[in-house]
Amino acid sequence: VPGVTEVRVGLMADKPKRRIVAVGSGKGGVGKSTLTANLAVALAGMGRKVGVVDADIYGPSQVMLLDPARGRPRAEGKTLIPVESEFGVRLLSMAQLIEGGKAIAWRGPMVGQALTQMMEADWGDADLILVDLPPGTGDVQLTMLQKFKPDGALIVTTPQDLALIDATRAIDLFAQAQIPVVGLVENMAGYICPHCGEGSDPFGRGGAEAAAATLGHAFLGRVPLDMAIRVASDTGQPPAANDSEQGRYFAGIAQKLTE
Ligand code: ADP
Numbered sequence: 001v002p003g004v005t006e007v008r009v010g011l012m013a014d015k016p017k018r019r020i021v022a023v024g025s026g027k028g029g030v031g032k033s034t035l036t037a038n039l040a041v042a043l044a045g046m047g048r049k050v051g052v053v054d055a056d057i058y059g060p061s062q063v064m065l066l067d068p069a070r071g072r073p074r075a076e077g078k079t080l081i082p083v084e085s086e087f088g089v090r091l092l093s094m095a096q097l098i099e100g101g102k103a104i105a106w107r108g109p110m111v112g113q114a115l116t117q118m119m120e121a122d123w124g125d126a127d128l129i130l131v132d133l134p135p136g137t138g139d140v141q142l143t144m145l146q147k148f149k150p151d152g153a154l155i156v157t158t159p160q161d162l163a164l165i166d167a168t169r170a171i172d173l174f175a176q177a178q179i180p181v182v183g184l185v186e187n188m189a190g191y192i193c194p195h196c197g198e199g200s201d202p203f204g205r206g207g208a209e210a211a212a213a214t215l216g217h218a219f220l221g222r223v224p225l226d227m228a229i230r231v232a233s234d235t236g237q238p239p240a241a242n243d244s245e246q247g248r249y250f251a252g253i254a255q256k257l258t259e
Contacts, residue, residue: 020129021182021257022150024174025157026166028059028135031187032156034233035223035250036132037065037089038240039154042247042254043128044088045240051082051126053118054093055144056134057111058104063095068236072096073121080121087241090126092118108139112147115140119148136166137173145177152182154220154257159189159207167208171215183218184208185253188225221253 023039025032033056040050054062063070071083073096082090094114098104106114123129131150134140144150153174157167171181186208192199202225212219223229229246232239239246240254 038250041240060095183220186222189222
């Protein structure tokens with residue numbers, strides 16, 4: 001095609017340009033931050049140079065998940081320099097800049113400024129930035145979409161109807177901004193009782209895969225509800241950093257993301 005210098009094979013195929021993938025959900029508590037952190041670690045393990053922007057300004061959790069040592073970003077003039085976490089992921093989060101436990105009671109414009117500072121930081125040779133968005137469709141999402149136009153959006157949901165309806169809203173927001181959805185991930189899908197070994201589906205099963213098919217988006221995989229994931233996350237040891245059963249779920253999704 002005349003004038004086209006770049007052949008796009010897949011969203012994440014090797015490109016000279018840095019890709020920005022926003023990770024969104026309609027609802028809070030569905031595991032968006034956990035997935036973002038573990039995908040970042042898995043992708044870094046696959047040799048990608050990955051940065052994470054914790055855009056969940058009011059409820060930042062990436063420091064706990066990715067940098068238990070709690071490094072503080074440096075600044076050169078007005079430019080922030082992300083912290084390199086022990087898992088090989090570069091990270092910026094409001095939690096690095098604000099005293100722990102203090103509420104972040106900011107209005108929209110300040111939140112927009114914070115997001116801009118993180119997005120315009122010195123990300124060095126990072127070839128992929130994952131942005132952990134707050135849940136829903138508010139100020140941060142709008143600033144993100146309008147100002148930084150991500151290359152793609154990844155949607156996390158639980159299998160249950162309510163979360164799916166909200167996820168569909170989030171998908172619609174990206175569609176309106178013409179941001180391609182790279183795929184859906186179903187989290188908290190299925191639970192194996194550690195005592196009796198029987199499987200059950202506290203939040204239902206298969207809803208996200210069915211929704212992906214209906215909406216014409218890729219389904220990237222599911223992660224079960226597993227206490228080991230919660231415990232590891234709380235202690236700053238992302239399962240994706242280890243060759244564990246839990247780590248392999250995230251590795252599989254990371255692999256699909258790069259295909
Ligand atoms: P969100 O970013 O969507 O608000 P989080 O990633 O903070 O959600 O997850 C909410 C809680 O659920 C956290 O305590 C996290 O450790 C836990 N969690 C997330 N995914 C799983 C899972 N697959 N199995 C067990 N616990 C999970």
